[in-house]
Amino acid sequence: MxxxxxxxxxxxxxxxxxxxxxxxxxxxxxxxxxxxxxxxxxxxxxxxxxxxxxxxxxxxxxxxxxxxxxxxxxxxxxxxxxxxxxxxxxxxxxxxxxxxxxxxxxxxxxxxxxxxxxxxxxxxxxxxxxxxxRRVPAVTLAKKLIDEGRLGKIFHYRANFLQDWTISSQVPQGGMATWRLDVKAAGSGVTGDLLAHCIDTAMWHNGPISAVCGMTETFVKQRMHAETGKVEPVGIDDACTFFCRFDNGSLGNFESTRYARGHKALYTFEINGENASIAWDLHDLHRLSYFDHRDDSIVRGWRSVHVTDGDMPYMGKWWVPGLQIGYEHSFVHQVADFLENAAKGQPTSPTFREALATQKVCDAVLASAKAGKWETIKY
Amino acid sequence: MxxxxxxxxxxxxxxxxxxxxxxxxxxxxxxxxxxxxxxxxxxxxxxxxxxxxxxxxxxxxxxxxxxxxxxxxxxxxxxxxxxxxxxxxxxxxxxxxxxxxxxxxxxxxxxxxxxxxxxxxxxxxxxxxxxxxRRVPAVTLAKKLIDEGRLGKIFHYRANFLQDWTISSQVPQGGMATWRLDVKAAGSGVTGDLLAHCIDTAMWHNGPISAVCGMTETFVKQRMHAETGKVEPVGIDDACTFFCRFDNGSLGNFESTRYARGHKALYTFEINGENASIAWDLHDLHRLSYFDHRDDSIVRGWRSVHVTDGDMPYMGKWWVPGLQIGYEHSFVHQVADFLENAAKGQPTSPTFREALATQKVCDAVLASAKAGKWETIKY
Amino acid sequence: MxxxxxxxxxxxxxxxxxxxxxxxxxxxxxxxxxxxxxxxxxxxxxxxxxxxxxxxxxxxxxxxxxxxxxxxxxxxxxxxxxxxxxxxxxxxxxxxxxxxxxxxxxxxxxxxxxxxxxxxxxxxxxxxxxxxxRRVPAVTLAKKLIDEGRLGKIFHYRANFLQDWTISSQVPQGGMATWRLDVKAAGSGVTGDLLAHCIDTAMWHNGPISAVCGMTETFVKQRMHAETGKVEPVGIDDACTFFCRFDNGSLGNFESTRYARGHKALYTFEINGENASIAWDLHDLHRLSYFDHRDDSIVRGWRSVHVTDGDMPYMGKWWVPGLQIGYEHSFVHQVADFLENAAKGQPTSPTFREALATQKVCDAVLASAKAGKWETIKY
Amino acid sequence: MxxxxxxxxxxxxxxxxxxxxxxxxxxxxxxxxxxxxxxxxxxxxxxxxxxxxxxxxxxxxxxxxxxxxxxxxxxxxxxxxxxxxxxxxxxxxxxxxxxxxxxxxxxxxxxxxxxxxxxxxxxxxxxxxxxxxRRVPAVTLAKKLIDEGRLGKIFHYRANFLQDWTISSQVPQGGMATWRLDVKAAGSGVTGDLLAHCIDTAMWHNGPISAVCGMTETFVKQRMHAETGKVEPVGIDDACTFFCRFDNGSLGNFESTRYARGHKALYTFEINGENASIAWDLHDLHRLSYFDHRDDSIVRGWRSVHVTDGDMPYMGKWWVPGLQIGYEHSFVHQVADFLENAAKGQPTSPTFREALATQKVCDAVLASAKAGKWETIKY
Structure with a gap:
């Protein structure tokens, strides 16, 4: 009932x-x-x-x-x-x-x-x-594969989030449609909007980030405000790159920009472990790339896993093998998990506390970029 | 209202x-x-x-x-x-x-x-x-590109629908889950179930098929009936290949099977025209491949169009560029078109009459396969 | 010595x-x-x-x-x-x-x-x-995988050879550069020139073809002769499609054309077996696609095998893993095999006799296309 | 003569x-x-x-x-x-x-x-x-497209060189086969061996790098020496990541490692410009990816250019369209260019002086990684 x-x-x-x-x-x-x-x-x-x-x-x-x-x-x-x-x-x-x-x-x-x-x-x-x-089935599957130990010791975590919608200097800042370009509303640019996703997934997959070193750039220095019509300085980061060290000894490399012509919302990650590697991107979100070094050498290669079968995370609830779901379904999974956990009095990840850790990494990245040196993160 | x-x-x-x-x-x-x-x-x-x-x-x-x-x-x-x-x-x-x-x-x-x-x-x-x-945005886009004349004279239409779910002889026939294997319920095997889709799209894209020549095979000759438990002869076609001629002079090549290991629901088509070509497949349904010979030769190549922008068919109604929709959305588009047309008293394609033409091609393919010779189709 | x-x-x-x-x-x-x-x-x-x-x-x-x-x-x-x-x-x-x-x-x-x-x-x-x-390493590897029984019973063999260089009616026939369009010099069009490759590989991989049913078309009916300058009827097949049955019970589907805009020399094949499938194409000849149903289901997918490691056919002789060879190397392998076998008094496949079998299939395909019915092949 | x-x-x-x-x-x-x-x-x-x-x-x-x-x-x-x-x-x-x-x-x-x-x-x-x-035709083509101004203002240059051959701690250092792991012979690890390639191409494509900030790691701290049999500390960098600024205002992100399971010799680069973007990788070296924002929006997408036609750099000397060359050919082109230029008394790029600039960037990356801060480069 x-x-x-x-x-x-x-x-x-x-x-x-x-x-x-x-x-x-x-x-x-x-x-x-x-x-x-x-x-x-x-x-x-x-x-x-x-x-x-x-x-x-x-x-x-x-x-x-x-x-x-x-x-x-x-x-x-x-x-x-x-x-x-x-x-x-x-x-x-x-x-x-x-x-x-x-x-x-x-x-x-x-x-x-x-x-x-x-x-x-x-x-x-x-x-x-x-x-x-996190709740795109292929991304959830990646977590499962890592937790099962299939990758072995992790050496590298690499993630990008590439867009191209603000290349034109005619795009305004502020207002309903473009508040993400207004530092007062958004807090930061690609760091908070896009890298925050990458960091959240990365720490879920690979554990805490201990220190970061970053670089930011604002390519378009001033834009008209959508509401006032005034040309104002742009306060956000248009692009941000950082590398980092995870607590588990692996290295991270992250980049985000809204100036990567040809990419609409290309969130990608790749994880290299001792025995196996994983790669994924949002433009084909229903696939996971997987390489397992333990395969027979003559048939070893990157596998393109079409994450649609019923034994894949969440997919038993949808259609039949081969038929893909899309972006919107990640939110459905989120609601479903939240309600199931809430009924049991259990937390649903990422909680506010977990998201705070992501925020701390974002802050450290921006501070590092400003100072031109490494920042360590205290959780 | x-x-x-x-x-x-x-x-x-x-x-x-x-x-x-x-x-x-x-x-x-x-x-x-x-x-x-x-x-x-x-x-x-x-x-x-x-x-x-x-x-x-x-x-x-x-x-x-x-x-x-x-x-x-x-x-x-x-x-x-x-x-x-x-x-x-x-x-x-x-x-x-x-x-x-x-x-x-x-x-x-x-x-x-x-x-x-x-x-x-x-x-x-x-x-x-x-x-x-038809109402997967990339497939609708293909129709638009053809109608705009971008391809020029069409030479070839090629379509496959490949699955692998009936390879095991332990899969039963009949009943709720597997009525598609029971010739009494389904009428035919892959021809009516899968090639019908290919034929519908093909005639929408490329006009009527005038004559066909086909081959069928039933790899697993008998299966248990899911309801009676009796082992009975299999009456459906497990695989069907046919080539054909279209009224416009182009050639068609179609194949479907449920014995193509590795393909869950791989509906693919490719259309080769004098000036341009198009290709698509259901496993990455949000993309359309397009080649235009009129491009500068040094940057000419197959383009992978991520059909997610707002100016793509139906896509202005969904999310933002880069974020894909899935299988289920084709049915939403179908309902939307049907209701809009119904309110205006206009037919929505494919009507029963159009689907009858597809049925005639299916029948001709099966007859051809039985007779081992070409069959012409009268609409 | x-x-x-x-x-x-x-x-x-x-x-x-x-x-x-x-x-x-x-x-x-x-x-x-x-x-x-x-x-x-x-x-x-x-x-x-x-x-x-x-x-x-x-x-x-x-x-x-x-x-x-x-x-x-x-x-x-x-x-x-x-x-x-x-x-x-x-x-x-x-x-x-x-x-x-x-x-x-x-x-x-x-x-x-x-x-x-x-x-x-x-x-x-x-x-x-x-x-x-045959001696592109990935194609040789395919043979090896089949012979090892990795695919199990074969259901389907599918091959295409698609080009686009004769779409223009201004391309002449005959002469040094275009003798392939002159039926007197070439014997046939795409059947002898391109499908012969597909048939050779197919029978090597999958055994004899027992019967064929084909269709041909000549899109450009007359062309100038390169030497005489006279416009003459075109005697070759511009496009040819056929399906067939192999002795082992599997089905074949073959197509070749020189009117597939966007494809320069796209020889492709795919083989579907009970347990595994293989796919390859000439435009990325250094890769073999492999799908194995026996993989764990959550990491099962088409593998893209980069055929460059030293344990791959012929590759121990070339460079280091990851560094690809190209088209010309297939001829080097052919010479090497021929000389090695000749020194031992052993035949090198395909011999004249084996190539005669391929020729018989080509002839049967053309005869079938002319007659509009199946042709059986006697070797 | x-x-x-x-x-x-x-x-x-x-x-x-x-x-x-x-x-x-x-x-x-x-x-x-x-x-x-x-x-x-x-x-x-x-x-x-x-x-x-x-x-x-x-x-x-x-x-x-x-x-x-x-x-x-x-x-x-x-x-x-x-x-x-x-x-x-x-x-x-x-x-x-x-x-x-x-x-x-x-x-x-x-x-x-x-x-x-x-x-x-x-x-x-x-x-x-x-x-x-530089003389892989697709890489040379990239240079040509940039020089023609097709990309417009450049925002980002991204390059990786990923390998996986030293993951095992049993791989020795020093000697004929593994001198690249011996800092005395090699000078550095992935920085001099792999990133040097990326930096050379990047500065050729995109002009001088003005400042860098890097991170290095040596995952396996000691290895046996191949000649002496003694276990010795490893002096090279196993992995190196750096970001940088180019003189033209664009940002760079570079990474190399020999611990990226699944990648043999995956040199990749991507260049994002205002109007167009380019991407390439060494595992499919005969292709160049190209995206042009000026294409009609409904057929806009990444183009996979098969760099084999006669009007492509160097390709007029080889085979016919569609037939790829491989790794070794880049050296043939190098020799050909060198001899042609030498006969005319002209330098061939990259000269020793140009390679010195690359060396300075490598040195700065390593110094930066050691110091944990940016290094500027003086040429």
Whole structure:
């Protein structure tokens, strides 16, 4: 017997859509202890909020996020607004005893994230940060292969997140569509937006990063603000590269940019172990590349595993072998895991605390780039 | 203002799931003239039907498909049962004035399909056969590129549909899960199940096929029946290859099998024109390969187009560039197109009549294989 | 102690170059019982013949091939002229007791090839037909994997040879550069030139073909003759598709065309067995794709084997792992194998007799296409 | 009329073979002003030297490299010995007025390389360092595309060189086969051996590197010496990662390791420009990936250019479109260019002076890794 679980969604932008879709689909495919009910959508513009409610089947809409917090019937608060609003909303939600799903990165800085962690832990509420790529089946499979010890000792972890959508200097900063270019809203550029994903996956796969050394660049120095129309200095990092050392002795190399012509959202990682290696990329997210040195030498090669069979992570819930799922499904898996764990009183990774560690690495990378030297990280 | 449209779904198997998902998702992503309402699910087993209704949000369930037909409130009948039931249900639905979406192939033979076409045309009801792969964005894009004349005169059309799930002689025939191996239920083997998709796409892309010459094989000659437990002769074709001539002078080469180890659902096609060529496959359905001879020679090569940008067919409705959709979305597009056209009183391709043409080609292929000579096709 | 072996090369065209290069390189990389000496080059035009001799280090040149036959010092006659000259030269060479390497196809027809076989067998001379692709390491590896039984029972053999160089109707027929389009010189079009390769490999890999059914097309019906300047009907097949049955019960599907825009020399094959499958293509000839169903299911996928390690066929003789060889090396391997076998008095496959079988399949395919029905093949 | 050019080869190891092959093949395929004559091979072991001379057709062999220098008939000295011998031999050769081709890296350090540059410049002799990958046709094509301005402003240059042959701690250091692991012979590990290639290509493509920041690691801390049998500390870098800034404002990210399981010799680079991007890798060296943002958006994608047509760099000299060449051909091109330029009194890039710049970057990377901070480079 599934219990209804009332969802209050804050934010009707791109992430509001991915999360709403996830709540709707999860119970069609997974056997869940809760049945999500889309109770309230909250967004700044009433007309937009109403249209979103109609489209997605929310029972109501509000324009002030505090009303979501104050609504006793709401069980889960889902935060899909720009980064600068995460802390205030999340802390209020925690204090109100709500479960919380928060979009990534947790906050603009570790300093801002720290009280969020304290708030959810003090309140004892279920909490999750939406590093959704962990739950792409191929990425989850990679974790499984590592945990089974198939790779042996790890030597290298390599990850990139390459985009090309801000090459034109005519792209503005700020506003609804381009707040990610506005340092006040986003906190940082590719580091918080994209490398945070890479770091989250990397530390999940390969353990803590102990020290980093990075370089950043801002190619377009000033952009018009989308709301004010004023040309203003750009405060974010357009590109960031860093190398690092993991606690387990392996080396990391990470790079992100929004100036890699030809790549829309090319998140890639590769892990080299003593016995085997793994590679993956988001542009073909349904495949995992795997090389096993223990194969007979004459038939040894990189395997392209089409992660669609029923024994693959999450895939038993979807279609039949050979038929791929896509980007949106990572959010469905996230909701399903969150609800299953919440019903058992168990945490769902990455928690706020785990996301704080990612934030600390991001902060260290930016500090390192500024100082031109290594930074060690204290968790 | 969208009108509700009541859906009566017949069949709760794999296709019942893909279609139910499509009705639920379509209005979240597309601006539709109708809002589909999941009214009734019909399936043989009451317990299963009830569970399906609960999971997908159907308002009711029945175990006799005639009740769906007789229900005046039902607007659309969606037929997702084995092929041997298509004709009877579709004709009854047409006579009751229902819109009809029918799974492919239209029927087991052209002779069985013919009265279905007559019924829907006589009744003047909206009708569609679910050759869903047409509406994978990359496949729709291929059609667009051909229609724009980018390929020039077409010389070759090549398509395969390769699977490997029936290699073991322990796989039974008949029953819920394996009715596709039972000639009484399916009508034929890979020809009707898989090549029908290839033929539908091919004639959409490249016009009518005028004559065919084929070969079939049944590798496993007898299998246990899933329901009776008796070992019985296998009546279906396990593999079928044919070549053909199109009305436009181009040559076709088609092959399907369920004995191609390593391929789960590898539908591939390639089209070679005077100026350009196109290739696609279902295992990476979000990509289209394109070669244009008019490119500068030193940078000329096959392009791998990641069909995710907003200006690609259907993709403006989904996520952002670089983020792929999957198999299930082809059904969402199908529902969206069907509803939009229905509201305008326009047919949605492939109609029953178009699917009859595909059936005729399938029949001719099988007849040719039996006779060991060419068969011409009369539409 | 290696003995010198005097080579008389007949033909200084494209194949004359590939063979000359092979004789020069073989002893640098292989430990051979003979040291090839480039004795005489024979070609129609004296100036060209002399230039070729200078470039490649031939000791002499002649313009009449009979002088090569009559030269007692010549040990090996290598025939690299258009197909219509193969029979006369080969028979004369055999009668003169020369070893013979002959370019493929053996002749224009099986009828023409038959006395060639008889001549070499009567004379007891070493003989080889240059189906060089067998000795691309990845193709040789495929043979090894099949022979080891890794694939299990074979169900399907699929091969294509796709080119695009004759799409323009301005390409002439006949003459030095385009004799392959002249039916008098070539015997047939893509069937003898390209499918012959596919058939040779297929029967080597998978045993005899018992029956075929084919279709051919000539897209450009007339072309100017390169020598006479006259527009004449085109007598060759521009495209040919056939399916077939092998003696071992497997099915074949073959296609070749020179109208596949975007493919220069795309010879591909794929073999599907009960337990494993293999795929290869000439555009990345240093790789073999391999799928093994017996792999653990969660890491099962097509492997891309980079055939460059020292334990791969022939590769121990070349560079180091990861460093690829190319097209020309298949000819070096052919020469090396031929010389090694000749020293031991052993035949080198494919012999004239084996190439005759390939010729018979080609003839049957063309006859089948003409008659519109199956043809069985008697070897 | 070609003049003979006497070659004195010093070193009969792997590189001695690649260079010898190049001298032999170059005149068969290129129209050269000189005809290379393999005059003398020099190597430490007489028996080996003699065998090498026999195999490759050297007229004589010696075991003391000074005899090559002293031989007045020698025109070109080709240095294919471990790095620690480069300086002494090259300086002596220059002083003797010989043309010099020297294997890469030029020396173990910039300090060691400096007098080599001075020597060749003072002597005015033709000189070249064998960074052969520049002359893989696809890499040369990349240079051409950049120089034509197709990429526009460059933002990123990314290169890796990944191997896996030293993962086992049982691999020794020192000796003939593994001198690359001995810091005394090699000077450094992956930095001088592999990254030097990446840096050479990068500065050729993208101009000078102004500052670097790197990290190195030695995973296996001690290895047995191949000659002494003693276990000794390992002095080389097993892995090296660095990022950098180019003079043109673009950012670089470079990584090399011999611990990347699954990669034999995977040299890769990618260049992202405002309008277009390029990518290449050594495991498929005959292809260049190219993305052009100016393509029509619906057919825009990464192009896989099969660099085999006659209008591609160097390819007009080889076979026909579609037929690939391999690793060894880069050395043939190098010899051909060197001889053509030498005849005209023109330098061939990369000269000793250019290779010194690469050496300075290598030194700076290692110094940076040691110091844990950026190093600027003065050329």
């Amino acid at each position: 599934t219990k209804p679980l009332n969802v209050g969604m804050i934010g009707y932008g791109f992430m509001g859509r991915t999360h709403s879709n996830a709540y709707r689909k999860a119970p069609n495919f997974f056997d869940l202890p809760y049945k999500p009910v889309l109770k309230t959508i909250c967004g700044l513009e009433e007309k937009e909020a109403k249209a979103f409610a109609d489209r997605w089947g929310y029972e109501s809409y509000v324009t002030d996020w505090r009303k979501v917090i104050d609504d006793k019937s709401i069980d889960v608060v889902d935060i899909c607004v720009p980064n600068n609003y995460h802390a205030e909303i999340a802390i209020a939600a925690a204090e109100a005893g709500k479960m919380i799903i928060c979009e990534k990165p947790l906050a603009r800085t570790a300093a801002e994230a720290e009280p969020m962690v304290q708030a959810v832990e003090k309140a004892g509420v279920a909490n999750l940060v939406s590093f959704n790529y | 969208t009108k509700p449209l009541n859906v009566g779904m017949i069949g709760y198997g794999f296709m019942g799931r893909t279609h139910s998902n499509a009705y639920r998702k379509a209005p979240n992503f597309f601006d539709l003239p109708y809002k589909p309402v999941l009214k009734t699910i019909c399936g043989l087993e009451e317990k299963e039907a009830k569970a399906f209704a609960d999971r997908w949000g159907y308002e009711s369930y029945v175990t006799d498909w005639r009740k769906v037909i007789d229900d005046k409130s039902i607007d659309v009948v969606d037929i997702c049962v084995p092929n041997n039931y298509h004709a009877e249900i579709a004709i009854a639905a047409a006579e009751a004035g229902k819109m009809i979406i029918c799974e492919k192939p239209l029927a087991r033979t052209a002779a069985e399909a013919e009265p279905m076409v007559q019924a829907v045309e006589k009744a003047g009801v909206a009708n569609l056969v679910s050759f869903n792969y | 290696t003995k010198p072996l005097n080579v008389g090369m007949i033909g200084y065209g494209f194949m004359g170059r590939t063979h000359s290069n092979a004789y020069r390189k073989a002893p640098n990389f292989f430990d051979l019982p003979y040291k090839p000496v480039l004795k005489t080059i024979c070609g129609l035009e004296e100036k060209e013949a002399k230039a070729f001799a200078d470039r490649w280090g031939y000791e002499s040149y002649v313009t009449d091939w009979r002088k090569v036959i009559d030269d007692k010092s010549i040990d090996v006659v290598d025939i690299c002229v258009p197909n219509n000259y193969h029979a006369e030269i080969a028979i004369a060479a055999a009668e003169a007791g020369k070893m013979i390497i002959c370019e493929k196809p053996l002749a224009r027809t099986a009828a023409e090839a038959e006395p060639m076989v008889q001549a070499v067998e009567k004379a007891g001379v070493a003989n080889l037909v240059s189906f060089n692709y | 070609t003049k003979p050019l006497n070659v004195g080869m010093i070193g009969y190891g792997f590189m001695g073979r690649t260079h010898s092959n190049a001298y032999r093949k170059a005149p068969n395929f290129f129209d050269l002003p000189y005809k290379p004559v393999l005059k003398t091979i020099c190597g430490l072991e007489e028996k080996e030297a003699k065998a090498f001379a026999d195999r490759w057709g050297y007229e004589s062999y010696v075991t003391d490299w000074r005899k090559v220098i002293d031989d007045k008939s020698i025109d070109v000295v080709d240095i294919c010995v471990p790095n620690n011998y480069h300086a002494e031999i090259a300086i002596a050769a220059a002083e003797a007025g010989k043309m010099i081709i020297c294997e890469k890296p030029l020396a173990r350090t910039a300090a060691e390389a400096e007098p080599m540059v001075q020597a060749v410049e003072k002597a005015g002799v033709a000189n070249l360092v064998s960074f052969n990958y």
